[in-house]
Amino acid sequence: DAKTTQPPSMDCAEGRAANLPCNHSTISGNEYVYWYRQIHSQGPQYIIHGLKNNETNEMASLIITEDRKSSTLILPHATLRDTAVYYCIVRPPYTGANSKLTFGKGITLSVRP
C-alpha cells in the first residue's frame, strides 16, 4: 500500500473550517484514499473515502488533487467534539482478505473555543 504523510498536528477555531492535508505521492491508480479519526480512548471512526472525484458526506468533504498525489479532508464547521487524531490511509480496492488497514501516526487536530 502507498505511504501517506501528514503533519503531526494542527489547530483551528471552533466554527471555522478545518482543512487537514495528506500527501500520498506514490499512490497507485486503483488505490483509494480513506480518512478515519480517533477521539481519545475510543475506537477509530470511518469518515469518508474517495478514488478520484471529490466526495462529500454528512461528516466531511474530501478533495483529491487531479494528479492524486495529495488530498485534503475538510470539516466545514469544526466543533470541540472534532478534536481527535485523523488518519489518512491509502488502500487498494476492497479485495476481501486484503482489506486490512495500515494506520500511520495521523494528524492531531485541536479545535479551540
Added chain:
Amino acid sequence: DAGITQSPRHKVTETGTPVTLRCHQTENHRYMYWYRQDPGHGLRLIHYSYGVKDTDKGEVSDGYSVSRSKTEDFLLTLESATSSQTSVYFCAINQRGNEQFFGPGTRLTVL
C-alpha cells in the same frame, strides 16, 4: 452501528497467564480484525479473519493466536501474557464492503 462489542473492557493480569479477549458482532459480517494500539506506534494489525475457521496473520502476530468457530465471535488469545502485550486492543469488522467499524476497545495491563 455494526453491533460490535468487546469483552472484557478492562483486564489486569500477571505475566505468564493466558488471556482471551472476545469480539462479538451481531450482523453476520464476514471479515473481522484484531488491532493493538500503543503510544508511538498507532494501530497495528495482529490477526484477521475472512470467515469461520479462516484466519491470517497481521504485522504483529507473534505471541497471539486467534480462533473463529462461528461468524459472530472472533477470539484473541495470549497464551502466556508478557508485559510487552500491555496495550489497548481493538476489534473491527468490514461494513458496507469498504469501511471498517471498530469496537470500543479492551485495555489490557500485564504486570
